[in-house]
Amino acid sequence: MLDIRNLCAGVDGTPILKNLNLQVGPGEVHAIMGPNGSGKSTLAQVLAGKSEYEVTGGEVIFNGTDLLEMKPEDRARAGVFLAFQYPVEIPGVNCTAFLKAALNECRKSRGETELDAVEFLQLVKKKTQLLELDQALLNRSLNEGFSGGEKKRNEIFQMAVLEPKLAILDETDSGLDIDALRVVASGVNKLRRPDNATLVITHYQRLLNYIVPDVVHVLVHGRIVKSGGKELAMELEERGYDWILETVAANGKA
């Protein structure tokens, strides 16, 4: 489904991702862990198409097409979804109107009919239950004045409505208390299907207690230095990142 080969990217001439390789198949959940500054969020932003990040090498193939050639909106329409680490507050843009526009743009691009107001509201009702989201939030301006937890829930709610093929969760656990974390994780789990994939980007192992990954990758200095099963996450939680950093440094010298 997602095939990242030798991806190099940076910002303002500073390289951040260096020959990153990653393959994610349908139905799989991959976790990307790593210390601060290792390039986790850069990877998420590059996949979503943020123009500040300059891709200097490599390729990203998503379901057979070159993702890097596509505009951000076309990536979203093709089924790539980024749950933002810091969802943007947009005063004056109503949550529901925004999401209806987004869903219908995606449906149009797939040749499906647009949902009318009634159909859309039915869908919204169903999905809010999934996320235990207060429907009153949806009458407000997008993310404006939302608590940290509400913002993250709203991200996953949008994901539930848009039903992406590839969901990238960028530090979705940051700023969540344990109850909110459980709700968000259970939402993500309910949305798992054999034909979609999830990339969970996180600093801590905590979230992975709830969203159990098939593969855990460790990102250090812009490349994946170690991959393993879910037990790798446990090990990182126990021992921290230092031992990996030391291994990387030793390998670099050797």
Add this chain to the structure above:
Amino acid sequence: MIDTLKERPISPVSERVTTTVGTDEERVTAALATFGKTDALSASAWLRAIRESARKKAGELGFPTTNDEEWRFTNVSPVLQLPLHPAAPDRERVTRKDVERFGFGLDSYRLVFVNGHFSQDLSLLPAAGTDFQMGSLAAQLKSGSAELEKHLTRHAHYDDNFFAALNTAFFQDGAYVFVAADKTVPKPVHLLFIGAGSETGATVFPRSLIIAQRGVHVKIVESHVSLSDLPVVSAAVTELVLGAEAEIEHCKVQQESERAFHIATVQAVQEKDSRWTSHSIATGARLARNNVQTLFGASGASAVLNGLYLGHADQLIDHHTVVDHAQPRCESHEFYHGILADRAHGVFNGKIFVRQDAQKTNAKQTNRNLLLSDNAVMDTKPQLEIYADDVKCTHGAAIGQLSDEAIFYLRARGIGVDLARRMLIQAFASDVIERIGIEPVRVELAKMLGERFQST
């Protein structure tokens, strides 16, 4: 905080009119003589004296230039290049269908003025015997009334305002609305000023007086539109008198042709515990200047001044507000938003006086601007003069662009870049539009904005 960007003189009107020659002073003298020829309103001695003094004042003040502090950013000299003359009534140029088009789908009383002259046929007046009066100011002047003499021309000062002086000296008609104490006006009143001028330089001086006595609640829509696309001039003055506990919502919508010149003063005076809500929505005219002013004449009064101006192409849209806290315990909130595209130029000057006696004043002013192009210019200036010590005054001005972060967020959900931009622009505008309490007007304006930004 003062955010003043680069100054840019406006270019002269595209078509040069060569019939006016000479110095500015000679042109002003010629204009005064032309307008003075057609005075049908000389019935009352009191008004005659005022008009004569206003005319003299206009001559003394002379045509404003960018050397005048009040006109620093707004070059009105193209007006003086026009062959200024009084607009003909031309009532037959306007049909009922035209009027409906400008009616906001609003169930209202309606006073229609064509080139500044009242049209009874096109108006919708209340049945006789109601508790309130509305109609042509000229007609009212003929029959005379103590209220008129007490208020007309008494509030909008012309000693420092050339265009208000011109209007005072030469107005021919306008709207008169009078609601006696504690009476109810069941519907909004729409004052519709249609420019149908057939000649370049045709000038109108709409003059309106709204009196809401004690406890009266009334909603007024004042709209200015064009049916022709010629460089014409409208210099309007509206005076609003709010008695104790009266409430007026005044929504001025200026949508004139983008070759027209619109220079207006809206002056309110407020008695104890009265409440004035003013909206100034300006999207039209080649050059538009709005003075929106209120004087708190007694304690406990409040005013909300909302504004939204949209400029594109070479438009210049200028708002000068004045809130005069002359009495204690009054509140004012100003909330002006501007959206400027292409080479448009916006000006906002917000003056707040807090007089020595005006303790416990609460005054707040915000001016936010969205520049959609590198060539758009905004000049914004708060001007606070505070002489009392126990007051709360805040002001802020901001000039910015659409947020790249917000655009990316919307795009990352599948919304194309054009729609994303439009959504953000409309959100910015709706912040002001949402404050309009007359629903059909609010809905109609929101729709109009949507259409306008379709191409942005």
